[in-house]
Amino acid sequence: MTKLETLLSQYAAYHLDHKNILTHFVGIPLIVFSIICLTARAGIVISGVEITLALIIMLLSILYYLSLDRIFGFIMLVVFVLMYxxxxxxAQWGVAPWLSASIAIFVVGWVFQFVGHFYEKKKPAFMDDVIGLAIGPLFVLAEMVFMLGFRKDMEHRMLQEAHKQRELMDAKVVHSASTS
Incomplete structure (x- = not known):
């Protein structure tokens, strides 16, 4: 398995319920958008070009995603270019409207996330591994690509490994409950 498939499998082990995945199609883009809104206000002008914290975060994210997979990395670049x-x-609104809107979008995104995890009966992946925060957007993109019928071999390997990891997670929970 590639590094990307390993990361997606680890994330997918917490996201096997289709209702949970569907809530992530709304929640994760809202969270990402809100973070970009919040960080697009902080920046400096260099040679007439404003470099915002959001641009730096997006650039670092894209470089990471490209290191994992060129196709997914390029698609995420396009998404960020359209979103920014x-x-x-x-971010150019007055302080109160900008902050209120950004925080509201963030909260709504997380509500969708936690509703999805209610269906899943599992905590979010990032609670066990913080890399889940970076992989979440890539997971949503991968799920969309899989739904469109592309990269089915990757989906198969990812899901096969995710089910194995989920069985191990469930076995640990049962073992912990029986020893308590």
Whole structure:
């Protein structure tokens, strides 16, 4: 398995219920968008070009995603390029409306996440491994690509490994409960 498949499998082990995955299609983009909104306000101008914290975060994210997979990394680049102007325009609002809107979007995104995990009966992946926060957007993208019928071999390997990891997670919970 590739590094990407390993990371997606680890994340997918917490996301095997289709209702949970569907809530992530809404929740994760909202959370990512809100973070871009919040960080697009902080920046400096260099040679007439404003470099915001959001641009730096997006650049680092894209470099990480490209290191995992060129196709997914490129698609995420396109998503960020399309998302940034909207987030930047919100960042130009007055302080109270910008902060209120950004935080509201963030909270709504997390509500979707936790509703999904209610269906899943599992805590979010990032609670066991913080890398889940970076892999979440890539997981949603991968799920979309799989739903469109592409990269089915990757999906098969990822799901096979995710089910194995889920069985181990469930066995640990049963073992912990029986020893308590």
């Amino acid at each position: 102007p909207f987030a930047y325009s919100i």
